[in-house]
Amino acid sequence: MRGNPYPDGIQFRNFAIHDDTVKELRAATPGTRYARHLNAAGAALASETVLGTVIEHLRLEARIGGYEAAEAARERSEQVYALAARLIGAEPEDIALTESATVAWHRALDAMPLRPGDRILAAASSYVSSALHLFELRRSRGIEVEVLPCAADGTVDLSALADALRRPAALVTVAHVPTSSALIEPVAEIAALTTAAGVPLLLDATQSLGHLPLDVAATGIDLVVGTGRKFLRGPRGTGLLYVSPRMRERLHPPHPDVRGALWQSGDRVELAPGARRFETWENAHALRLGLGAALQETLALGVDTIGRYASGLADRLRAALGEMPGVRLTDPPAGGGAIVTFVRDDEKPAETVRRLRAAGVHLVAVPAQHGRWDLERRGLDAVVRASVHVYNDESDVDALVTALGRPAPRMVRPSSRTDVIVIGAGVHGSSTAWHLARRGARVIQLDRFPDGHTEGSSHGHIRMIRRAYPNPVWDDLVDRAYLAWAELSAAAGVRLLTTTGGLYARPVGEATPGLRGPGCVPVDAVRAAEIFPGLRLGDEFGAIYDPAAGVLDAAAAMRSLRELSLAHGVDRRTGCRVEGWNADGEGVTVRTADGLLRADRLVIAAGPWTGALVPELAGLLRVVRIVNIHIGATDPAAVSAPALGPFSVEVPGAGLLYGLPAVDGSALKIGLDHGPADDPDRPQTPVTAAEAATLLGLARRFLPAANGDVVDSVACRYTMAPRNRFAVGALAGTPQVLVAAACSGHGFKFGPAIGAGLADLALGKQRPDLDFLSPEELGTLG
Structure with missing residues (x-):
C-alpha cells in the first residue's frame, strides 16, 4: 500500500493483506461501488457472499416454506454456533x-x-x-x-x-x-x-x-x-x-x-x-445464515490480519487529520485500532457528517447522549467517528481528508445570485454540474433525495454503451460520448468503460430498420454463437455485432462525478425538494422547501419529475417502471466477458430483452425495455415475484449458462418520449432555462457528453450538433 509503513503489505503473524487482496475484497463488496464507506463501527458493508446467502434462503422459504427451509439448512445453521465459538475461543454450546x-x-x-x-x-x-x-x-x-x-x-x-x-x-x-x-x-x-x-x-x-x-x-x-x-x-x-x-x-x-x-x-x-x-424459537434464519457466511469470511482472513490492516489504515487517517488546521482528534491516549474520532472546530459534528455524506463519504456523528459517561467527562457534545475495514483503501482515506478540508458551502442569500442552479443529481445533472464548475462557474446542485437513492434511473452498478444506433443522426453524439467517458475516467483516475463487444439481435426478415453504426457488422446465429457462446439465438434471429460496445461502471461514474464536482466547488444540496421556478428578468428564481435561490441560468435534469417542473413537456413524457434481475450461474465465466457481452434480443410477444455480463463479482443482469406507467411521487416498490419470473423465463431461453437463482433485483423509472428521443437544450421563451429530459432508457451512456453540452449552452457557447435534440423538436424526428 502506498503511504503506509509496510511496503510489502501489512504483516502480522505470517498473515498479510496486499494491494491485490484489498482489490479483491473491494470487488466482492457491492457497497464500495457507490460511496466511500468508513462506518464499519456502525454497520459495515456486507460481501456479495453474505448478501447472496441471505437472499438464497429467503427465496427457499418462499418456495418450500419457512419450516421446511429451516430443516434443509439445519446443518449450516448449526455451524454458525461453531464459527462464533471459534471466533472468541469458546465452545459451540457456550x-x-x-x-x-x-x-x-x-x-x-x-x-x-x-x-x-x-x-x-x-x-x-x-x-x-x-x-x-x-x-x-x-x-x-x-x-x-x-x-x-x-x-x-x-x-x-x-x-x-x-x-x-x-x-x-x-x-x-x-x-x-x-x-x-x-x-x-x-x-x-x-x-x-x-x-x-x-x-x-x-x-x-x-x-x-x-x-x-x-x-x-x-x-x-x-x-x-x-x-x-x-x-x-x-x-x-x-x-x-x-x-x-x-x-x-x-x-x-x-x-x-x-x-x-x-x-x-x-x-x-x-x-x-x-x-x-x-x-x-422464532428467529430470522436467513440472517443467521448470513452471519455464518460473514463469520466464515472473517475467520478465513484472520482477525489478526483484519485488525492489523485496519489499524494501519486508521493510523494513516489519524496522521492526516492531525496535520489539518481546525481539525481536532478526540481519541484518548489508549485509542487505536480501526476507529478514529475527531471534530472540526468551526462545524458541529452532525453538520460535518451531513456534508461528508453529500460528498459520498459515509461516517457517523456520535452525540453525547450515546456515551455520556465518556463524552460528557471529556467535555464533548459530540464527535465524528470514522471506522475502516478491509474493503477500504488509501483512496477512501484520502477522499475523506479532501472532503473534510473543503470549506463549508457558501449559502446563497435571497438577495444574491449564483451562476447556475442544476436540478437533479442523476448522471446528466451531475455531469452538467461538474463541467460547469471545472470551467469556473458557481454552481448549486439540488436533488430531492439523498445520494444513493433508487427512485430515479441513475442507480445500479453497470450500464451498456454501444455505437450501434438505428439512425445516423446519433453517430456524432455517440462519438462524443466515448470521448467524454475517456475524459471523465482520466479526471477520476478510475477506469469507467470496459470494451467487450456487443450483439443486438432481432427476428430475421423484420420489416422495420434495425441497428447499424460505424464498425458494426451483421452476423447470423451461428456467428453470434462464436462471438458470445453465453448467448443462445435460434436460426430465426439475426444480429448486429458492435465491436466497440462495452460496459460502463455506473456506480463508480456517479461516485466520481460527485467527488469531482465537490472538488471544483459545487454546492451540492441533497434532500432539497424543488417546488417550482420562474423567470427573473434574464435570470431565474428557484423555490425550494428551504427558501428561494436565484441564478443566471437554470438546468433541469430531474428525470421522472421533469414533467412537474416543465409543464410544456409534461404531455410528451411518460414515466414507466422498469425492472432488472441479476441471475447466478454455476460457471460465472460462462456469463462474463469474453463469453458474453452486452446484448439485446427483440423477442416476439415479449419485447426487447437486454442484458449485461457478470462484472467484478456481480451476477448477470437482464431486463425488458418496457413497463407499465409509474408514479414518481410514490416510493419505488421492490421487484415482484411475477416480474422476476418473466425475466427468469427469458434467461432460461437465451442464456443457458445463467442457471442459478435470482440473486438480486432492482426497479427504476424510465422517462419515455415520442420515438425514444431526448430533449436537450433551452426552453422556448426562456433561454436562461435548459433541460435534459426524456432519455427514454438509453441516456446514461451519453451522460458526460450531455453534461458538457449543457455546460456549453449555459455559458453561452453554441452547440448546433445538439439542435436535433432541441426541446421544441421533441418527438418530431425519426
Whole structure:
C-alpha cells in the first residue's frame, strides 16, 4: 500500500493483506461501488457472499416454506454456533444467537439473581443502551450502579477497580471499545482482577468482534455480547451471547420458551443444557445464515490480519487529520485500532457528517447522549467517528481528508445570485454540474433525495454503451460520448468503460430498420454463437455485432462525478425538494422547501419529475417502471466477458430483452425495455415475484449458462418520449432555462457528453450538433 509503513503489505503473524487482496475484497463488496464507506463501527458493508446467502434462503422459504427451509439448512445453521465459538475461543454450546448485542445484554442481566443493594461496576466506556438498562434495574430491582473512574489514558483505572472489588459486587461490565472513541480497554488485566475477586465480567464486544482478537478461555471472561452488523460484516438483526459454563449455573432465564427449555410433564421444566436456553424459537434464519457466511469470511482472513490492516489504515487517517488546521482528534491516549474520532472546530459534528455524506463519504456523528459517561467527562457534545475495514483503501482515506478540508458551502442569500442552479443529481445533472464548475462557474446542485437513492434511473452498478444506433443522426453524439467517458475516467483516475463487444439481435426478415453504426457488422446465429457462446439465438434471429460496445461502471461514474464536482466547488444540496421556478428578468428564481435561490441560468435534469417542473413537456413524457434481475450461474465465466457481452434480443410477444455480463463479482443482469406507467411521487416498490419470473423465463431461453437463482433485483423509472428521443437544450421563451429530459432508457451512456453540452449552452457557447435534440423538436424526428 502506498503511504503506509509496510511496503510489502501489512504483516502480522505470517498473515498479510496486499494491494491485490484489498482489490479483491473491494470487488466482492457491492457497497464500495457507490460511496466511500468508513462506518464499519456502525454497520459495515456486507460481501456479495453474505448478501447472496441471505437472499438464497429467503427465496427457499418462499418456495418450500419457512419450516421446511429451516430443516434443509439445519446443518449450516448449526455451524454458525461453531464459527462464533471459534471466533472468541469458546465452545459451540457456550453460544446463544440473538437479534442484537442489546438483546443479548438484556437476556444475560435479566437472568442474574440480582437483589436490592447488589453492586454493578460499569466502565465509563459503557454504551447508552447498557446504561439505560442498568438505570432500569436500579429502579426495578434496587441495585447500585457505580461508574468506574478512568486512568489518564482513558481506560478503566485498574487500581480503582481493584479497590472497588474489595467489597462484594454482582458484576463488572466493560465495553471492549466504546461507541464514542477508539479507546481499547485492557480486557485481560480487567478480567484478571475480576477473576481473582470471584466477580463475573460482562464484556460488550460490539465494537471489537471481527477486528480485535478475543479469547474468553484464556482471559476467564464470563459473559460476552456482540453484534453481527459491525466489524463481522454480517446482516443487521444478528448478535450473539457467550455464557461460560460456570456462569450458566448462576443464571436463570426469566422468560424461557420452547427453544430454551423442555416441558417435561405437569409443571416440570428442564432448561436447555447450553447457552441456547437464552434463545427463543422464532428467529430470522436467513440472517443467521448470513452471519455464518460473514463469520466464515472473517475467520478465513484472520482477525489478526483484519485488525492489523485496519489499524494501519486508521493510523494513516489519524496522521492526516492531525496535520489539518481546525481539525481536532478526540481519541484518548489508549485509542487505536480501526476507529478514529475527531471534530472540526468551526462545524458541529452532525453538520460535518451531513456534508461528508453529500460528498459520498459515509461516517457517523456520535452525540453525547450515546456515551455520556465518556463524552460528557471529556467535555464533548459530540464527535465524528470514522471506522475502516478491509474493503477500504488509501483512496477512501484520502477522499475523506479532501472532503473534510473543503470549506463549508457558501449559502446563497435571497438577495444574491449564483451562476447556475442544476436540478437533479442523476448522471446528466451531475455531469452538467461538474463541467460547469471545472470551467469556473458557481454552481448549486439540488436533488430531492439523498445520494444513493433508487427512485430515479441513475442507480445500479453497470450500464451498456454501444455505437450501434438505428439512425445516423446519433453517430456524432455517440462519438462524443466515448470521448467524454475517456475524459471523465482520466479526471477520476478510475477506469469507467470496459470494451467487450456487443450483439443486438432481432427476428430475421423484420420489416422495420434495425441497428447499424460505424464498425458494426451483421452476423447470423451461428456467428453470434462464436462471438458470445453465453448467448443462445435460434436460426430465426439475426444480429448486429458492435465491436466497440462495452460496459460502463455506473456506480463508480456517479461516485466520481460527485467527488469531482465537490472538488471544483459545487454546492451540492441533497434532500432539497424543488417546488417550482420562474423567470427573473434574464435570470431565474428557484423555490425550494428551504427558501428561494436565484441564478443566471437554470438546468433541469430531474428525470421522472421533469414533467412537474416543465409543464410544456409534461404531455410528451411518460414515466414507466422498469425492472432488472441479476441471475447466478454455476460457471460465472460462462456469463462474463469474453463469453458474453452486452446484448439485446427483440423477442416476439415479449419485447426487447437486454442484458449485461457478470462484472467484478456481480451476477448477470437482464431486463425488458418496457413497463407499465409509474408514479414518481410514490416510493419505488421492490421487484415482484411475477416480474422476476418473466425475466427468469427469458434467461432460461437465451442464456443457458445463467442457471442459478435470482440473486438480486432492482426497479427504476424510465422517462419515455415520442420515438425514444431526448430533449436537450433551452426552453422556448426562456433561454436562461435548459433541460435534459426524456432519455427514454438509453441516456446514461451519453451522460458526460450531455453534461458538457449543457455546460456549453449555459455559458453561452453554441452547440448546433445538439439542435436535433432541441426541446421544441421533441418527438418530431425519426
